[in-house]
Amino acid sequence: MNYKKLYIETLGCAMNVRDSEHMIAELNKKEPYELTEKLDDADLIIINTCSVREKPVSKLFSEIGVFKKYKKASAKIGVTGCTASHLGKDIIKRAPSVDFVLGARNVSKLSKVIDVRHSVEVDIDHDDSTYAFGEYRTNPFKAMVNISMGCDKSCTYCIVPATRGDEVSIPSDLILNEIKKAVDRGAKEIMLLGQNVNNYGKYFTSEQQKCNFTQLLQKISAIEGLERIRFTSPHPLHMDDEFLEEFASNPKICKQIHVPLQSGSTSLLKEMKRGYSKAWFLNRCEKIRRLSPEATISTDIIVGFPNESDEDFEDTMDVLNQVRFEQLFSFKYSARPHTTAATYENQISNEIASARLTKLQARHTEIIDEIMDAQMDKTHKVYFDELKPNGRVSGRSDDGKLFFVEGSEDLLGKIVPVLVTKTSRGALHGVLS
Ligand code: SAH
Ligand code: SF4
Ligand code: F3S
Secondary structure, eight states, rough: OOOOOEEEEEEESSSHHHHHHHHHHHHHHHHHHOOOOOOGOOEEEEEEESSSHHHHHHHHHHHHHHHHHHTTTTTTEEEEEEHHHHHHHHHHHHOOOEEEEEEGGGGGGGGHHSSSSEEOOOOOOOOGGGGOOSSSSSSTTTTEEEEEEOOOOOOOOHHHHHOOOOOOEEEEEHHHHHHHHHHTTTTSEEEEEETTTGGGSSSOOSSOOOOOHHHHHHHHHHTTTOEEEEEOOGGGGGGGGHHHHHHOOOOOBSSSSEEEOOSSSHHHHHHHTOOHHHHHHHHHHHHHHHHOOTTTTEEEEOOOOOEEEEEHHHHHHHHHHHHOOOOEEEEEEOOHHHHHHHOOOOOOOOOHHHHHHHHHHHHHHHHHHHHHHTTOOOEEEEEEEEEEEETHHHHETOOEEEEEOOOOGGGTTEEEEEEEEOOOOSSSEEEEE
16 A cells, blocks of 8 residues: 655654654544655655754754755645744744644644644643544554643743643543553553653642552552553652652662752752752752662753853752762753743853853763773663664663663563673663573
């Protein structure tokens, strides 16, 4: 059969990756599409955008120009995701070759907008019909599952509440059903998604049995056949003892946790409206290390936030040195529309922000090299989920480290002990043991 072809580019976070899967499922409900990586082959081109920083947004319009040039004359272009939410119809004004614009909270309306030229759907309402996500999964061995939408925080640098709207928790029975289905189809691992996963249960759109994140984790871990639970992102403010104890003691919860710092300076954290101090952050990480010594901690850090002094930055370096994060996602502050920090005086120069970023990343590189080198001759249980070129298979250890071994598709979907024989900064190489 001759299927129509979809070229889809996904930028941004795991939520966008899941939204792309959802859009593919929505399309397939209407008529089957096949994915293509060749632009000039595509009947439909979707750019699922991110607007958390300015750079990808400015690249969007040059990219649309390239797509317009190389696409088939009949092919449609759709802009979806967070930039679609915040720029809305202005995208079509600036780039009339775009056929439709679909906001991050509206991805389930894809089949509605696809045939209506220049349609724009960017409401950030509470539409319960958007809860049930489609059946399409990029990787059958591990499934992403949304547990909430939107964000109820107002971190002063962040555009996400404006693009994804208010926070709403998805009813737990829907979540459990979705996970059971994924497990029946071969997934041993799930990744729970939300901007604030550990704030789960605060807001439901209808009468729901009360259930907080810890209770949700307990219900999920009772699912037979499910072996590994991951989640992203939790918020340091909501990391209460009950949650950290569940994290440590529940064997199905992978011992990998993202604790997004943003800044180590208590006064900057206040200006960011993060709701915690340097001392609270360190206390939570110390508790994680004490309860789960095998756990890895990753973080997000912004440098060059307005008013960031050398002392503020040294506080951030101090937290890095104390916690020794196994993974660091670090960014220069980028002023965003719809945010209060964009109006602050004393924006930091690009030169200073770049120098701080370089210093932070260089120190982290030293830390990560030490951590990875220490893995030599250790054994980890690896869940293999991807076939790689040249007879290799990749997977992750419980604590999130990327592994490569020589092997075949027989390994896919299996959890196997692996002895580390070679280390590098980004991944470990090993043999089955
Ligand atoms: N809900 C998550 C963050 C989602 S956005 C949390 O609270 O941790 C992902 C990351 O992008 C943030 O953690 C932050 O480090 C970064 N980020 C967000 N807005 C930014 C901005 N204006 N400039 C630079 N980085 C930003
Ligand atoms: Fe943005 Fe803060 Fe919400 Fe995270 S918690 S999405 S950083 S507003
Ligand atoms: Fe980007 Fe939207 Fe995710 S702004 S980081 S795609 S929530």
